[in-house]
Amino acid sequence: MTDPVAVAPGGAPAAAADRAGSRQWRMVLGRLARQPVTLCCLLYLAVVGLAAVAPGWLAPHDPWEVDLPNRLAGPGGEHWLGTDELGRDQFSRLVFGAQVAIRASFQSVTLALLVGIPVGLFIGYLGGWWDRVTMRLIDIVAAIPTLLFAFAIIALLGRGLTNAMLAISMVFAINFARITRGGVLVEREQPYVDAGRVLGLSRRRMMFGQILPNVAAPLVVQASIFLGIALLFEAMLSFLGLGVQTGQVSWGQMLDDARVFSAEQPLLPVFPGVAITLTVLMFNLLGDGLRDALGRQGSAGPPWGRDGRGSRTRWWRRGAGRSGEPAGPSEPDDDGDQAGRAQAEPADQRVGAWTTGGVRSLLEVRDLRVAFPAGSQGLMTVVDGVSFDIGDGEIFGLVGESGCGKTQTSLAIAGLVPVPGQISGGTVRLAGRELTGLSDREMETVRGPDVGMIFQDPLAALSPVHPVRRQLTEPLRRHLGLSRAAAADRAAELLDLVGVPDARRRLDDYPFQFSGGMAQRVVIATALACEPKLLIADEPTTALDVTIQSQVLDVLLDLRDRFEMSIMMITHDLGVVADVCDRVAVMYAGQIVETAPVEQLFTTPRHPYTADLLRATPHPDQPGDRLPSIPGTVPSPDSWPAGCRFQPRCSYAVEACGEQAVPLVDGIRCLRHQDVADMLSAGVYR
Amino acid sequence: MGKLLLTRLASLVPLLFLVAVFVFFLITLMPVDPVRQIAGEGASPEQLEALRTELGYDRALPVQLLSWLGNAVQGDLGTSLFTQRGVVESVLERLPVTAQLVGGAMLIALLIGLPAGVYSALRAGSLADRAMTALASLGLAMPGFWLALLLVLMFAVWLGWFPVIGYTPFGDDPVQWARGLVLPCLALGVSSAAVIARQTRSAMRDVLQSNYVQALRATGTPRRRIVYGYALRNAMVPVLTVIGWELTVLLAVSFVIERVFGIAGTGTLLIDAVVRNDIPMVQGGVVLIACIVVVINLSVDVGYGLLNPKVRPQ
Numbered sequence A: 001m002t003d004p005v006a007v008a009p010g011g012a013p014a015a016a017a018d019r020a021g022s023r024q025w026r027m028v029l030g031r032l033a034r035q036p037v038t039l040c041c042l043l044y045l046a047v048v049g050l051a052a053v054a055p056g057w058l059a060p061h062d063p064w065e066v067d068l069p070n071r072l073a074g075p076g077g078e079h080w081l082g083t084d085e086l087g088r089d090q091f092s093r094l095v096f097g098a099q100v101a102i103r104a105s106f107q108s109v110t111l112a113l114l115v116g117i118p119v120g121l122f123i124g125y126l127g128g129w130w131d132r133v134t135m136r137l138i139d140i141v142a143a144i145p146t147l148l149f150a151f152a153i154i155a156l157l158g159r160g161l162t163n164a165m166l167a168i169s170m171v172f173a174i175n176f177a178r179i180t181r182g183g184v185l186v187e188r189e190q191p192y193v194d195a196g197r198v199l200g201l202s203r204r205r206m207m208f209g210q211i212l213p214n215v216a217a218p219l220v221v222q223a224s225i226f227l228g229i230a231l232l233f234e235a236m237l238s239f240l241g242l243g244v245q246t247g248q249v250s251w252g253q254m255l256d257d258a259r260v261f262s263a264e265q266p267l268l269p270v271f272p273g274v275a276i277t278l279t280v281l282m283f284n285l286l287g288d289g290l291r292d293a294l295g296r297q298g299s300a301g302p303p304w305g306r307d308g309r310g311s312r313t314r315w316w317r318r319g320a321g322r323s324g325e326p327a328g329p330s331e332p333d334d335d336g337d338q339a340g341r342a343q344a345e346p347a348d349q350r351v352g353a354w355t356t357g358g359v360r361s362l363l364e365v366r367d368l369r370v371a372f373p374a375g376s377q378g379l380m381t382v383v384d385g386v387s388f389d390i391g392d393g394e395i396f397g398l399v400g401e402s403g404c405g406k407t408q409t410s411l412a413i414a415g416l417v418p419v420p421g422q423i424s425g426g427t428v429r430l431a432g433r434e435l436t437g438l439s440d441r442e443m444e445t446v447r448g449p450d451v452g453m454i455f456q457d458p459l460a461a462l463s464p465v466h467p468v469r470r471q472l473t474e475p476l477r478r479h480l481g482l483s484r485a486a487a488a489d490r491a492a493e494l495l496d497l498v499g500v501p502d503a504r505r506r507l508d509d510y511p512f513q514f515s516g517g518m519a520q521r522v523v524i525a526t527a528l529a530c531e532p533k534l535l536i537a538d539e540p541t542t543a544l545d546v547t548i549q550s551q552v553l554d555v556l557l558d559l560r561d562r563f564e565m566s567i568m569m570i571t572h573d574l575g576v577v578a579d580v581c582d583r584v585a586v587m588y589a590g591q592i593v594e595t596a597p598v599e600q601l602f603t604t605p606r607h608p609y610t611a612d613l614l615r616a617t618p619h620p621d622q623p624g625d626r627l628p629s630i631p632g633t634v635p636s637p638d639s640w641p642a643g644c645r646f647q648p649r650c651s652y653a654v655e656a657c658g659e660q661a662v663p664l665v666d667g668i669r670c671l672r673h674q675d676v677a678d679m680l681s682a683g684v685y686r
Numbered sequence B: 001m002g003k004l005l006l007t008r009l010a011s012l013v014p015l016l017f018l019v020a021v022f023v024f025f026l027i028t029l030m031p032v033d034p035v036r037q038i039a040g041e042g043a044s045p046e047q048l049e050a051l052r053t054e055l056g057y058d059r060a061l062p063v064q065l066l067s068w069l070g071n072a073v074q075g076d077l078g079t080s081l082f083t084q085r086g087v088v089e090s091v092l093e094r095l096p097v098t099a100q101l102v103g104g105a106m107l108i109a110l111l112i113g114l115p116a117g118v119y120s121a122l123r124a125g126s127l128a129d130r131a132m133t134a135l136a137s138l139g140l141a142m143p144g145f146w147l148a149l150l151l152v153l154m155f156a157v158w159l160g161w162f163p164v165i166g167y168t169p170f171g172d173d174p175v176q177w178a179r180g181l182v183l184p185c186l187a188l189g190v191s192s193a194a195v196i197a198r199q200t201r202s203a204m205r206d207v208l209q210s211n212y213v214q215a216l217r218a219t220g221t222p223r224r225r226i227v228y229g230y231a232l233r234n235a236m237v238p239v240l241t242v243i244g245w246e247l248t249v250l251l252a253v254s255f256v257i258e259r260v261f262g263i264a265g266t267g268t269l270l271i272d273a274v275v276r277n278d279i280p281m282v283q284g285g286v287v288l289i290a291c292i293v294v295v296i297n298l299s300v301d302v303g304y305g306l307l308n309p310k311v312r313p314q
């Protein structure tokens, strides 16, 4: 939704919100129209609705017409679904039963909406005393099962469907009030509510005109589900003889009759039950459809990938793309222009002369590509031909803004690209061993002993309901075969090594009992348990306080020396790079745009993007200066520009930059790098 | 843990007090005269007044409320107008049968729902997953009492594997006892199985997307171990909440299932009371059942504390 506050005052925000609201609802309708299941539900409910409105029109017989010679007849002939114990036509009774069922459902839900929503809006918006008292009342009623509540009301008001449904309706109203209140509490903090207050909109207008449309989505879903539940209650109460009385037909009451005669005519209980089940099912499915249509999409999965839903892949095949799922990823579709464009560059050119310079390479990544399926457009490449080496004992930095493909690159190395993404090309060699093409099971012996990983959010990287001992000893027991006791000893040593005080005792603490910095030490200890050759650290300090950041970096540097491992440091923070890295690659839009030893990168950047990143990095010597940020944003993988991908944001761009893909030559991917370097060294910033 | 239990127990007292007050006002403030309901259509004004005095409805409201609450505190929730027995006594007598129904149904629901949910989450999008989802939708929509009718028809009337109606106490004949409970518990448990399967599936899917699963994969932990050693327990946290709700639902729906199988449990007692306008019985029964619901919720909270260390008091 657009932010209505940004619009000029004078009633305009309200109008904007209205417009945005109606646009949203139109979108929802569009989505619903594309759900075949929902359309079927609506069709079925339309038929049942017709039966409810004009039962006489659909029913071939009078539902009360007794025909004793034909009693308990099976389906067929004149009586399509047979007859009951008095020879009454089952089908006609079902049709008239629909009338009772649908009326009971809609009346109770409508009444509940009319009562519950205003109450919820009122207590949510006003809060305070009203809210507390009502919520307490809601607690009380929630302790009484709905059916029992109905019993109490029926005992008082007498039997009959209206009284029964009144009780159900009260319970529903309470639920609607609760849902509305919850939504209002969230919406109340939104800027548009403040704006409305400033503009002096009346309370009623604020609640019903502004807030209600924004909290309506869950109410609509719930209303649909309650329609089904109301129908179930009607059937249940009528079955018990507390609902409909003589002169009305109910599916539940038909089942009660059938109970007695089912031994004589076994089909008797089938049809009313099918009618109830189908109708409730349709209300539920409609609710599910509405929820899907109203839901905000894409919570799970990678930032620009689709979530795994609906794909036929098992979750653990995340990264199994490397085992060569024959989805033909290396053969781009005709419209898969991303992959097509990248093919323009021969791979050897990309490697360039910037390998580790004499040191033996531990990790060799060549022309690595990672792609995600993107609907009808085939594959969307997010890592596009990345090549680099990491030497023994080297700390290699991979920098760039978020969304540049750094994390996907690291996940690809470890074989952890989330499904439905996959490695669509290139090779990864670790200590001479080819990793692409290994099965997930084989990769399980690589991850841990050969490659360790640490993550941005250390607390999220630990299972919240287990003591840290469990996760920490897992690799020790699995890969090193230590006994439970030996693993615990080693785990305590490791914790001690990474600087967790009182390590032995803390093994039995839960993640939430650790501070961010301490939790990151635990995660580091877990990753180092099997002394891997390569540690991949993905933004390991970003979520931590500045003082803690340097401590954690010190731990990493210390461990590098102790274990003689290499570290791949992924970060957007050039300060971290300057502190710890030996060599750096700068990534932009899925590609490496510049690579250089760390001093060179900081003293003589050659790529405009590097220069911009450097300028946007806080300098310890000049605190307090406002940092210039790089204007614009990283383009998403489905909208990478045709020529140089940095061109739209580049202040050095010339016309030639937009014409064709720029190759990586000598560790620099810029047509004008010579000019750029000259200008930068002359102190000319653009 | 003990501390959590105590604080939670303490918080029950005001809630139960308020439930009792609420039920009192529900009865007295309704726009109908309870005495007229009890006496029935044909009662003369004199009869009405006599009954009113007898039942204490002629006293001032505050006096009525205080005596109701005072009795309730002493465990007296009134006396049935028909059997002349205490409400608490009558309900407690029927409760074991109801508890067996609910317990058996929950056992079946867990045995079906948990494995189905986990299986389905691990094979998200597969045919089996879709079949499970469809079956769960069906299970949710199907009224338990209808399923009960069909089960009786099939397995009791035709195949004769189980008794058609009735409940045999365990002490009389353990085999008959078990046979008599199978069908009612199955009929009752299926919809809860569907709910639990759905919740397990979605919780498991969420958990499998979480960072610690990725972190575990990054240490080379095999997926089976991740699922059963780590993810399952995390996924159980939201499932437990649903199990609590379902216990309450099962308690209520068992009242209906009883009727199909001719089992004289709490439901039969209360439904008879409703039919006969035995208002004191209904009133006391509602409060008593509410107490049970509150205790169920408390147990779920305690279980939540066992599963999730974060909510344990430090």
Ligand code: SF4
Pocket: A607, A608, A609, A644, A645, A646, A647, A648, A650, A651, A652, A653, A654, A657, A662, A669, A670, A671, A672, A673
């Ligand atoms: S190639 Fe052109 S647009 Fe791209 S970075 Fe260099 S100067 Fe800028």
